[in-house]
Amino acid sequence: MLFPRQIETENLRLQQLSHENVDVFDYYEVCSHQEPSIEEITEYLPWDPHKTVKQTADYIDELEAKWDDGARAEYIIRSKEGEPGAGKIVGAGGLIVDWETQTGKPAIWLRKQFWGNGYSGERADAMFELAFEDLDLDLIAVPVQDGNDRSRRAVEKYVSSHGGQYDGIVRNSTARPDGTIIDHHRYTVTQKQYRESMRET
Numbered sequence: 001m002l003f004p005r006q007i008e009t010e011n012l013r014l015q016q017l018s019h020e021n022v023d024v025f026d027y028y029e030v031c032s033h034q035e036p037s038i039e040e041i042t043e044y045l046p047w048d049p050h051k052t053v054k055q056t057a058d059y060i061d062e063l064e065a066k067w068d069d070g071a072r073a074e075y076i077i078r079s080k081e082g083e084p085g086a087g088k089i090v091g092a093g094g095l096i097v098d099w100e101t102q103t104g105k106p107a108i109w110l111r112k113q114f115w116g117n118g119y120s121g122e123r124a125d126a127m128f129e130l131a132f133e134d135l136d137l138d139l140i141a142v143p144v145q146d147g148n149d150r151s152r153r154a155v156e157k158y159v160s161s162h163g164g165q166y167d168g169i170v171r172n173s174t175a176r177p178d179g180t181i182i183d184h185h186r187y188t189v190t191q192k193q194y195r196e197s198m199r200e201t
Contacts, residue, residue, distance in 0.1 A: 003067060007075065009122045010122065011117075012078070012079060012119060014075035015078075016073075016075060018063070024060060027056055031056055040112060043148075044148040047059075072096045074093075089111070091108065091114065106124055106128075127140075138191055141186060142188070143186055145183070159189055163189060164188055165188060167187065170186050
């Protein structure tokens, strides 16, 4: 097995996002318009709110296939006992792997009620460890859509803590589901930078 099925951090429990570990109706509820503030949550995400349970089921199927192919490790995130909403779905996150370029790209989304708890950085630490310690990748690259200042602040904090840097803005980086072409700010951490930062702590 290339990716660990479960990762635990101080406050979070990450399990493979699969039909085995999450009920499709529960996941649909937090990915659809049943979730409060879903439009705000997905404003800068590469997916729109789910419209049907089948769409959610197909999405989980796709993630399971990418997991098996070693292309993406995606986790359902729940908070631990003693944390806000203990045991509930906090969001999801993982690591997209490009083996050709030896690059990992962390991804995350959180339900709005869990914003501001430091969960993005905590999950990032786990993905850095996965990328560099378990998968021996050369680079972590974190793209942040231009205008997403909240995420930029969080990314700048954890990239800096791991010795990384801001590379600049990538124009016309990708297109959103509605076809809008967007720019991305790119932050990176090399394995060497990561290891040097770990020695310093």
